[in-house]
Amino acid sequence: MSVPADRGAELVARDARVLWHPYTQHATEAAPLPVARAQDASLFLADGSELIDAISSWWSCLHGHGRPELVAALSRQAAALDHVLFAGATHEPAVALAERLIEVTPGGLTRVFFSDNGSTAVEVALKMAYQAWVHRGEPQRKVLVALTGGYHGDTFGAMAVGDPEPFFRPFQPLLFPVLRVAPEQASLEAGLEELGDRAAGVIIEPLVQGAAGMVMHPPAFVAAARAACDCAGVPLIADEVLTGFGRTGSLFACGKAGVLPDLLCLGKGLSGGVLPLAATLATEEIYRAFLSADRGRAFFHGHTFTANPIACAAGLASLEIVLREDVPGKLERIGRTIEEGLAPAARAPGVRELRRTGGIVALELEPRPGEAAGYLAALGPRLRAAAIQRGVLLRPLGNVLYAMPPACTTEEQCRRIAAVMAELALF
Numbered sequence: 506m507s508v509p510a511d512r513g514a515e516l517v518a519r520d521a522r523v524l525w526h527p528y529t530q531h532a533t534e535a536a537p538l539p540v541a542r543a544q545d546a547s548l549f550l551a552d553g554s555e556l557i558d559a560i561s562s563w564w565s566c567l568h569g570h571g572r573p574e575l576v577a578a579l580s581r582q583a584a585a586l587d588h589v590l591f592a593g594a595t596h597e598p599a600v601a602l603a604e605r606l607i608e609v610t611p612g613g614l615t616r617v618f619f620s621d622n623g624s625t626a627v628e629v630a631l632k633m634a635y636q637a638w639v640h641r642g643e644p645q646r647k648v649l650v651a652l653t654g655g656y657h658g659d660t661f662g663a664m665a666v667g668d669p670e671p672f673f674r675p676f677q678p679l680l681f682p683v684l685r686v687a688p689e690q691a692s693l694e695a696g697l698e699e700l701g702d703r704a705a706g707v708i709i710e711p712l713v714q715g716a717a718g719m720v721m722h723p724p725a726f727v728a729a730a731r732a733a734c735d736c737a738g739v740p741l742i743a744d745e746v747l748t749g750f751g752r753t754g755s756l757f758a759c760g761k762a763g764v765l766p767d768l769l770c771l772g773k774g775l776s777g778g779v780l781p782l783a784a785t786l787a788t789e790e791i792y793r794a795f796l797s798a799d800r801g802r803a804f805f806h807g808h809t810f811t812a813n814p815i816a817c818a819a820g821l822a823s824l825e826i827v828l829r830e831d832v833p834g835k836l837e838r839i840g841r842t843i844e845e846g847l848a849p850a851a852r853a854p855g856v857r858e859l860r861r862t863g864g865i866v867a868l869e870l871e872p873r874p875g876e877a878a879g880y881l882a883a884l885g886p887r888l889r890a891a892a893i894q895r896g897v898l899l900r901p902l903g904n905v906l907y908a909m910p911p912a913c914t915t916e917e918q919c920r921r922i923a924a925v926m927a928e929l930a931l932f
């Protein structure tokens with residue numbers, strides 16, 4: 506089903522007339538890629554050319570594209586029950602997926618609240634954490650502690666807990682105040698100490714801060730965050746929208762750190778990356794804070810497509826594959842192969858650091874002379890274009906080149922990804 510090349514050009518021209526793309530400066534950026542189809546770790550463009558999807562289509566495509574079990578599960582479900590409201594109704598895919606999630610996530614999480622994107626999974630966690638304090642008679646606990654470099658999505662609550670740089674500066678006057686601390690134990694403890702009974706909770710991206718440029722922490726930091734929360738008596742919110750389902754080489758980053766969060770946010774790979782689906786898991790203690798004879802104390806949050814049956818069916822099929830095929834182990838091996846391929850480049854001048862957690866490998870470059878570092882570095886779009894010319898889809902975060910391909914990526918494809926990244930490091 507290939508599309509003629511001129512159809513690609515026509516598609517891009519039509520796109521330019523009507524579309525507004527995410528995270529895109531339309532005044533300067535290159536035209537979008539006309540993608541005709543995808544299979545396994547490859548995207549096929551309108552002209553028939555092939556690109557290795559080395560970033561899992563924005564960190565979501567977990568197994569690879571066109572996985573037959575997922576296609577079958579979601580088409581079967583679409584024919585049986587496509588959608589029904591989730592207030593006052595329930596269905597097998599949602600119940601079964603919630604049961605499985607409770608089994609496989611770190612212990613202590615007993616309640617699953619579905620939504621449809623990672624930002625919303627975070628909004629839900631923030632609202633649950635705060636409303637629970639209101640119900641417990643401590644409404645003054647309204648300051649969340651968040652990390653420098655943190656990214657939790659693009660909706661208002663998620664922006665508030667996210668680092669204002671480089672994305673959210675214009676919105677600061679509209680966002681609720683947050684106490685931002687460096688991702689290290691002493692700063693976190695001092696922050697909670699300073700807040701005292703004004704602290705509402707702590708939100709972290711365990712092990713890997715994705716959008717910050719794949720900044721990595723040791724498991725001991727996650728454990729320290731848990732201990733600091735226990736000491737302060739506040740919930741730990743783990744945003745595993747990126748790190749969940751094997752990306753760190755373990756099923757969950759919290760599990761790798763031996764930590765049980767109070768609230769856990771999932772998205773991206775939850776559906777295997779094929780449909781919008783997210784979830785917020787909560788402890789029974791938080792859930793119970795909302796139980797009351799007073800209907801006004803319910804958690805008033807919900808979306809039209811909460812627990813969409815087709816997305817839940819895909820999620821269930823994906824989770825079975827994750828467990829049956831040891832996706833965390835596969836991603837760990839993929840990460841190691843790419844890291845090995847990059848080892849010589851890591852010693853090149855102009856390379857600041859090579860780092861890896863599980864299947865996420867980052868090569869941080871020195872800022873080029875006269876150029877800013879960080880996400881807005883002009884280097885990013887240049888490297889992206891050069892990678893695409895070489896048959897690999899990369900989307901550098903400023904001067905950080907990274908790969909995070911799906912679990913089906915072959916050894917040869919891993920070596921190709923590493924070779925292209927190594928070549929780009931010398932630009």
Ligand SMILES: *Cc1c(COP(=O)(O)O)cnc(C)c1O
Nearest residue numbers: 622623624656657658715746747
């Ligand atoms: C991508 C991401 C989000 C936001 O998820 P969306 O589905 O894009 O809204 C939140 N937190 C983390 C850690 C992410 O990487």
